[in-house]
Amino acid sequence: MSFAERMLKIDRRIIFVMIGLCTLLPLLYPVGLPIKISSEVRGVYDHIESLPERSVFLMSIDFDPASKPELYPQAIALLRHAFSKNLRVVTMTLWVSGTGMADQIVTQVAKEMGKEYGTDYAFLGWSPGGSAVIINMGQDLSSAFPSDYGGRRTKELPVLSGVRSLKDVGYMVSLGAGRPGVEEWYVFGKDKYKFELGGGCTGVMAPGLYPLLRSGQINGLIGGLRGAAEYESLIDQKGQAVAGMDAQSATHIAIIVLVIICNVFYLSLRRAARSHGQIG
Amino acid sequence: MDATVFGAWVATGLTLLIFSFLYKDNPLFKLAEHLYVGVSVGYTIVKAYDTVLVHLVVKPIVEQGEISLLIPVAIGMLMLTRYVPKAAWMSRYAFAFIVGMGAGLAIPRTISSFILKQVEDTIRPLLSLAGSDGVTFSMNLLNPASNLNAIIILLGVSSVLFYFFFSIEHTGVGKAVARTGIIFLMISFGAAFGYTVMARMSLLIGRLTDLIEYSDASYGRPTIWLLIATVGALIVLSRRSRTGGQKEQ
Numbered sequence: 001m002s003f004a005e006r007m008l009k010i011d012r013r014i015i016f017v018m019i020g021l022c023t024l025l026p027l028l029y030p031v032g033l034p035i036k037i038s039s040e041v042r043g044v045y046d047h048i049e050s051l052p053e054r055s056v057f058l059m060s061i062d063f064d065p066a067s068k069p070e071l072y073p074q075a076i077a078l079l080r081h082a083f084s085k086n087l088r089v090v091t092m093t094l095w096v097s098g099t100g101m102a103d104q105i106v107t108q109v110a111k112e113m114g115k116e117y118g119t120d121y122a123f124l125g126w127s128p129g130g131s132a133v134i135i136n137m138g139q140d141l142s143s144a145f146p147s148d149y150g151g152r153r154t155k156e157l158p159v160l161s162g163v164r165s166l167k168d169v170g171y172m173v174s175l176g177a178g179r180p181g182v183e184e185w186y187v188f189g190k191d192k193y194k195f196e197l198g199g200g201c202t203g204v205m206a207p208g209l210y211p212l213l214r215s216g217q218i219n220g221l222i223g224g225l226r227g228a229a230e231y232e233s234l235i236d237q238k239g240q241a242v243a244g245m246d247a248q249s250a251t252h253i254a255i256i257v258l259v260i261i262c263n264v265f266y267l268s269l270r271r272a273a274r275s276h277g278q279i280g
Numbered sequence: 281m282d283a284t285v286f287g288a289w290v291a292t293g294l295t296l297l298i299f300s301f302l303y304k305d306n307p308l309f310k311l312a313e314h315l316y317v318g319v320s321v322g323y324t325i326v327k328a329y330d331t332v333l334v335h336l337v338v339k340p341i342v343e344q345g346e347i348s349l350l351i352p353v354a355i356g357m358l359m360l361t362r363y364v365p366k367a368a369w370m371s372r373y374a375f376a377f378i379v380g381m382g383a384g385l386a387i388p389r390t391i392s393s394f395i396l397k398q399v400e401d402t403i404r405p406l407l408s409l410a411g412s413d414g415v416t417f418s419m420n421l422l423n424p425a426s427n428l429n430a431i432i433i434l435l436g437v438s439s440v441l442f443y444f445f446f447s448i449e450h451t452g453v454g455k456a457v458a459r460t461g462i463i464f465l466m467i468s469f470g471a472a473f474g475y476t477v478m479a480r481m482s483l484l485i486g487r488l489t490d491l492i493e494y495s496d497a498s499y500g501r502p503t504i505w506l507l508i509a510t511v512g513a514l515i516v517l518s519r520r521s522r523t524g525g526q527k528e529q
Contacts, residue, residue: 016302023484027492069486070479096327097320128332135385147335187393188385203479207472214424215401217393224475225482244485251481 002272004265015258022254026246033249035242040213041230043220044198047171048081055170056163057087060185061102062094063177067202068101071175073228073241074200075105078173081235083113083120087170088159092124092145094133094180099126103149118152122159125149130180131188138166138193166193175200175222182209186217200227288494292502295487296510306517308510402437404430436464 051057059078063071082089089110093102106123115121124145127133136144141163142154154160162168172195174185182199190197196219201209203224212218222231225248228241297312337353340346358374361367406427408416418426442454443461450458495503 013303019481019484020488023481023488024492027485027488069489070482072486096324096331099327100323126327126331128328128336131385146340151335183393187389191389191393191397203475203482206475207468211398211401215397217397224479225485226478240486240489244482244489247485247488248478248481251484252478255477 002269004268004272007265008262008269018258019251019254022250023247026250027243030243031246033246035229035233035245037230037234038227040221040223041227041234043213044078044173044200044222045081045220045231045234047196047198047219048078048085048087051085051087051170053086055087056090056168057082058090058092058166058169058172060092060094060172060174060176061098061105062174062181063202064095064098065101067177069244070202070224070228071177071200072101072105073225073239074175074222074231075102076109076239077228077231077235077237077241078175078200078222079106079109080113080237081231083109083115084235086120089115089121090124090159090163090169091121093126094130094184095177096126096128099149119158122154122157123149124154131184134166134180134184134188135192138189141165166195169195171196171198173198173200176205177202178205181205182218182221183212186212190217198222285499288499289502289506291490292494293506293510295491296503296506299487300510300514303514306514308513308517402433404433406430406434435460440464 048057059075059082061071061075079089079091089106091102091106093099103123103125106121110117110121125148127136127144129136133144141160145154148154148157166172166189172185172189174182174197176182176185176199182197182201182205185197185199189195197217198220199209199212199218200222201224203226206221206223206227209218209221209223213221222228225241225244229245232238232242294312294315297308298316300306301309337349341349355374355377358370361370404425408418408427417428419428420426421428423429439457439461441461443450443458443465448454491503493499495501
């Protein structure tokens with residue numbers, strides 16, 4: 001068996017260890033590689049910056065703990081930005097399995113920023129129906145969420161005064177890990193009720209949402225951990241996402257090198273087989 | 281032991297049990313996998329019961345007298361007739377209502393959002409008229425609205441659509457156009473795969489970040505102790521399965 005053949009049949013666990021080390025070492029010894037801000041992430045940031053104080057910022061935390069590593073830093077960064085701009089922050093989720101985590105995220109950031117529940121922010125919780133909830137909110141927000149997560153009547157919350165439906169929302173961002181998520185908020189929300197919409201999503205979903213971005217159907221997109229790191233850099237509060245960028249870059253380099261090496265070995269084997277007359 | 285420390289031990293233990301699959305399929309991984317499924321389903325059932333049945337159905341009917349809610353409750357109850365063979369036909373009315381309403385809501389909105397808007401965005405002027413400059417052509421590849429990108433999109437959409445047009449044989453010029461379509465498709469698959477790799481690595485980064493945090497003395501160093509325990513258990517399981525196999529032989 002030639003060297004190339006042995007390398008192509010290498011135990012996959014060796015590759016797992018390599019990738020593991022490429023991820024672990026930069027987390028333990030960060031280098032601090034520069035982060036370039038993309039126009040799609042800046043789109044979300046600029047829109048929040050342009051909102052006047054006490055505007056209503058609606059954030060739908062449409063993910064569960066399975067997507068936490070990518071979307072949790074996005075949620076934290078967006079909430080910190082919105083609270084620092086003194087916006088009225090209204091949060092909710094369309095994912096039942098993410099309810100507890102969403103409550104924990106909102107409560108944690110609000111406490112850190114010294115915000116008061118009911119006056120500065122609210123967490124409406126989860127309501128059944130998926131995209132039907134969006135339509136319902138477009139008609140009457142209090143009928144979609146008669147009470148918030150803690151059981152208080154939404155009509156009586158000062159943070160929601162003057163907010164009857166989605167038309168009264170200054171800006172809306174959906175952080176989605178699937179369906180319902182950003183697409184549903186566009187299809188059943190923005191397209192019908194005409195409010196400004198931005199999106200945050202997992203890396204897997206990002207390529208599918210770029211057409212919406214280009215056509216202006218959403219005004220910004222935060223894609224994966226990389227997008228979260230860009231947003232953390234924009235608000236100058238570097239957190240989990242920025243810390244993970246060195247590891248992300250290291251693993252990407254390792255994967256690119258492995259792909260190149262595998263192709264070199266594959267082509268050398270092919271050439272050897274051809275010279276021995278085994279392939280056409 | 282407070283809840284945070286206990287949570288750190290549980291999270292670390294389950295992460296390591298799931299990671300043990302990278303070595304090979306084993307009972308520890310199975311245990312964590314089944315726990316994950318069970319806890320997810322249990323959590324969803326409890327939340328759905330509390331939010332839907334208690335807060336959106338029972339309380340409004342009993343406390344506020346919203347009798348009209350009995351209509352959706354009755355339609356929902358029809359679904360349960362599936363479990364009674366003789367009355368199962370009644371569930372069709374509930375399904376008909378859901379399918380009809382869902383299709384009615386989704387079809388026009390989806391056509392508007394994903395077909396008409398996207399077609400509108402694809403058909404852009406290849407040249408721009410810019411005031412006194414007359415006709416201009418912008419070459420900036422980084423600007424999505426540039427004329428060069430409009431031409432690339434036009435080429436991509438046309439060639440990919442032609443590639444999926446099987447009524448004529450792809451020969452001659454047709455073959456060249458179809459090949460161009462394949463190139464655009466490959467670039468798109470490559471971009472999607474690149475993002476997928478990035479996403480999966482992000483998940484690994486997330487778990488490793490937590491494992492590093494939980495190796496701190498304030499949590500009782502669960503990462504170190506549970507890593508030793510997991511490796512030990514894997515060695516014992518491996519030896520046991522080896523001796524079991526030898527006995528069978």
